[in-house]
Amino acid sequence: MMPSETTRAAALRVRLDGGFVEHARFTGPPVDFNDWTPEELGAIWGALHRAARFGHDDTARRELATALLAQATSMNLAPALAGAMFLDALDAAGDYNREWEYVIGCLACLQGEAPASTAGQARRILGKTSGWAECPYQAYLLARLAGGDAPAQFAQAMEERHAHYPMPLTLHELELLPQLAQASLLALAGSRYSGHWNRDSIGEADPAVVLADDAAYVDFARTILEQAARHIAAIHDGGVPYAADAAFATADSQVLARAARVAAYRDDAWFRPVIIVLLPLVCVAPGTAKSAPSQSLAMALGHAVETIPTPESLLALRTALAQVRHAGIRKKLERNLKPAERALAERPDIAWRIGMPGPMGKRRQAMLARRLEAGYASDVRLGLDQWRALRDDADIDTVARALVWRTGDGQAFMLDGEGAIDAWGQPADVPLQGEGEIGLWHPLHGSGEQRAAWQALVTQRRVRQPLRQVYREIYAPPGDGSAPFSGYQLSLPALLGLARREGWRLDDDEGLSRGFGAWRVLLRLEGRVYPGAGGACTSNGLAPAQMLPLAPVAYSEACRAVDLLVSASALALVEDEQSVQREERLSYLANLPPGPMAGMRRTVLRQVFAQQIEAGRMALEPRYLMVGRHAIHLTTGRVTLDGAEVATEVLAKGNKLAAVPWLPYDEALLEKIAATAGVLLALHRVQPGC
Known part of the structure; x- marks a missing residue:
């Protein structure tokens, strides 16, 4: 029996390894991992993965292992591996790079130092150097485990792969790996999207979040971003010859985008002037050509801004959209803009640092309204000094005066001349000087009587609100605990197109998910749903309220967003009796324009x-x-x-x-x-x- 292995873990190992049982049809009691310790999971981890593979002909063992691994995944369980348990887990890995993700997961669960005999296992799993460049971060960790000449072979293989590029940024990053902390290496190697990462990277954490705390990587990020900005400026100044889409290699574009996300997470001051130069210039060719210095970098930076915007990077994105002549880049960047504005509203500590940049007029007013509305779910509030700056801005004062505001102690008011009024049009004693916070009022913040009063006041005064506020749709969890918005046939082309623009993302085998403040909600879908899918699917509704303990306003805003998706793509109610003719009719209608x-x-x-x-x-x-x-x-x-x-x-x-x-x-x-x-x-x- 291994260290920390209990009787039940030992018994399960026997079943998984195909050991002797008293009866051929014996399956044993159901296994429930709820009260298993990480050490017990570690004792069976290797046996689980060996049994789940297709190297044997025992179907019962394979089905048992597959079910148990699915149970562990659904419960977010991870084993604790040490000594012989770690070696046993590595023994279950095959010697090809499709197994490397599993091995890196084992390495992340390693407690203490790796046993001395780990080197042989790591060298076996690494295989030939020809496959190392496909997963370089994983290959580096395995080469370090293998020791001997493996690290030198890794360096040589990466040199041969990347050194011929004009600016071998990927090679520079790989040369940096020995200086990074173990957490940073695991973040890079453990993410399937460590390169082209964006908010569609399903179920993945952004490795840039971990790298933002690694001083060596932060210094590297600044160096390459400033270098890239100088390089692209030299192309536009004529100092470097221009060639369409040749300023950066595709792989290097992903390194630059990751560096931009690291800087944006940290909100470093040096990043502000860099991104304002880099993003617009990389999207447009010198002169009048409709090409661009680097399509890949333009699109990668667009994803970076959408993922974690700063006021300056959002300004750079708008500038790029105003200048870009390449139709494909424009289309991609336009998709990034609205989610970026919404995401910036979730960072109220920096969102208003440069106020509301842009040309005077209705467009700037609409931008302000969208940013304010995007902060509803998080109950974003402005400091009084920030709020007064908006009020005193002549161009957007119209927006501020058309909205209902709410003080930190819950008092709702509208501006009226130099003072404030309440919902019944009476003067309100609201402290608008000194310190404090002010946020946007939501109909759920008031009673039914107050909502009706605000609606009457806005109507009587003919106030045209820049966003739907006093008449805003409000939603409450259903009293029976059911899932709202279930039972509709939805057109997939209409649904997926709108969902992408509204900031939803596809989650494997579940549906569409989107963040609302600190919460992530799920619209469950049934059918074959994937990017570009046609036909129809069935809505199984927003995950039940008991599964989503959201704040009331966040829940209402989530339902409102789901309502938009369903409203725009619904074909029909799901009927109890289906017919071939009806299915054919719905399939035809699903692909018609809405x-x-x-x-x-x-x-x-x-x-x-x-x-x-x-x-x-x-x-x-x-x-x-x-x-x-x-x-x-x-x-x-x-x-x-x-x-x-x-x-x-x-x-x-x-x-x-x-x-x-x-x-x-x-x-x-x-x-x-x-x-x-x-x-x-x-x-x-x-x-x-x-």
Whole structure:
């Protein structure tokens, strides 16, 4: 029995290693890792991975090991490996680089020093030098474990691979590895996206977060970024000959982008002038050509700014978009802009350092509104000095005066002349001088009475708010614990296109996820969902509220974002009885542009409710059917009253819209919308008459 190996761990090892059991059909009791220690997991780690491989013909062992590894992964369990347990775990690895990720994981779990006999295992796993350049960070750690001539062979292999580039930045980074801390090496080697890392790197931590605390790497990051900025400036000055897309190697672009993320995480002062020069100049060729010095670096830096923006890097991104002539680069950078603005709002300590740069006018006002709105989920607040700077800025004072604000002690107010007023238009004694904090008011911050008062005040004064605020949709967790927004057929092209622009990312086998403040929420999807997918999928809803203990405002904002996705891509309600014809119809509709589908739905409703619309009892808007102050969403059937969701009892009986000859699709959802409209008309003491 190994050190720290318990009886149950020893018994499981016997089963995993194919040892003797008393009966051929014996499977043993179910294994639950809930109360297992890391040391116990370490005792069986090698046996688990050996049994899960296809080097034997024992199907029962393989299925047992696969199920147990899935259980450990779902619980985020990691073993503690030391001495013989570490060697046993390495013994389970094959001698090809597809196994290196597993080996690096074992190395991250190593307690203390590696045993002396580790060198032989590491050399076996490394294999031939021809494959080392594919995973250089992993290869370096294994070469260091192997010792002997392996580190020299690694250095020679990397020299042959990268030295011929004009600026061999990748080679310089690899030469830096011996100076880095073990945590930094493991961060680089343990990430599948250590090179081209962005927010679509599913389930991965950014290695730059760890590298930002490593002094050697921080110095390296500054050196190469300043060098790159000088190089690109020399190209534009004519000191270096220009060649399209040849300023940097593709691999070097990823090193520069990682260095930019390191500097941005630290918010180093030296990085500010560098990124303002580097990003715009790398996107545009000298003269009038529509090419660029480096497409790869332009796009990699765009991802870096989107991932962890600073005020200066966001300014550089906007400048680049204003200058770029290359259509492909423009398209990529435009996708980075909105998520970058949202992410900067999550860094309120630096977000307002340079105020609101940009040209005067409505565009600058819209930028301010978006940044303020993006801070809702995190309850971002401004210092009074920052807030006064916004108020006193003549160009964006209009924005500040059209919004409802909230002091640190919860007092809501609007600006009125030189003073402030409350929701009922009465003067409010709000301290606007000295120290303190002010944030954006959210409808959930007030009672129903206060929300109605603010809505009435804004309407009476004809205030046009730069963002939906007093009439903002609000959401509360369902009382029955169910998952909201489930049961819809969604068009994948429309869903994925909008999700990418709105900052969602695909999570393996689960759905779409997005951060809201300190929380990450998941919209669960069923079907084959992958980038570029066509057809339709089924929404299984936002993960239940009990799984997401979000703050009320964050939960409401998450639901609002999900509502947008569902509203823009919903084809139909999922019906209990499916048919081949209906599936074919939905598959066809899923790949149509959303405009014609929404237009046809409005056409049907306009014909069905023609009398009511003509009489002014209803109004048909682009996304809603309005009945008084109630709004029925045309693609989800959700009913709101002044932005707040309300429950309605839909009539069980009524006209069957399936009989309408021009009905385009999905009878169930149109019936729901029409029946709900009838209920609301009755509530307003008007007979539907259809």
